[in-house]
Amino acid sequence: MRVHNVHSRELAAPAGRAWELVAGLASRHDQLWPTERWPTSPIEFDRPLGPGAEGGHGMIRYAVERYEPGRRVVFRFARGSGLDGVHGFEVEAVDAGRSRLTHTLDCRVEWKLRPLHRVLIKAHDALVEDLLDNAERAVGGRPLPTLPLPRLVRVANAVEGGFMRLAA
DSSP states (O other): OEEEEEEEEEESSOHHHHHHHHHTTTSTTOOSSOTTTOTTOOEEESSSSSTTOEEEETTEEEEEEEEETTTEEEEEEOTTSSEEEEEEEEEEEEETTEEEEEEEEEEEEOGGGGGGHHHHHHHHHHHHHHHHHHHHHHTTOOOOOOOOOOHHHHHHHHHHHHHHHHHO
């Protein structure tokens, strides 16, 4: 089953500032990752974000496949993760003071994750929208009010959190 999913947000900041937010993922200065609503899925890498960095969030593992400073980072899902493909962030200048931050997911969902496909996409969509809200806040914007997570996503987060604690 193929999934192509795109989320984008125009930010009131130059492209350089938007890229700083992306480049800070998983660092101690990370302003993007929505840990406040996703505490069981922190993002982490084995080194600063750049070529070859490996990590992920929760049970989803991936590595940096392409890193173009100021423009894009592409992650390839780890073998055996149940996802075959890539996801990543791209920053584009809209004009001198505005930019667009886009997250694209392009993968094939393997058989072992197909029963969870609907909840995974709902969780993914909610997490990416929370991340884009954080980007907007970081540059002084005011995103729309955050909606509560769907019940199914809250249950899935609790289950994943339990698995992560058992694995630790």
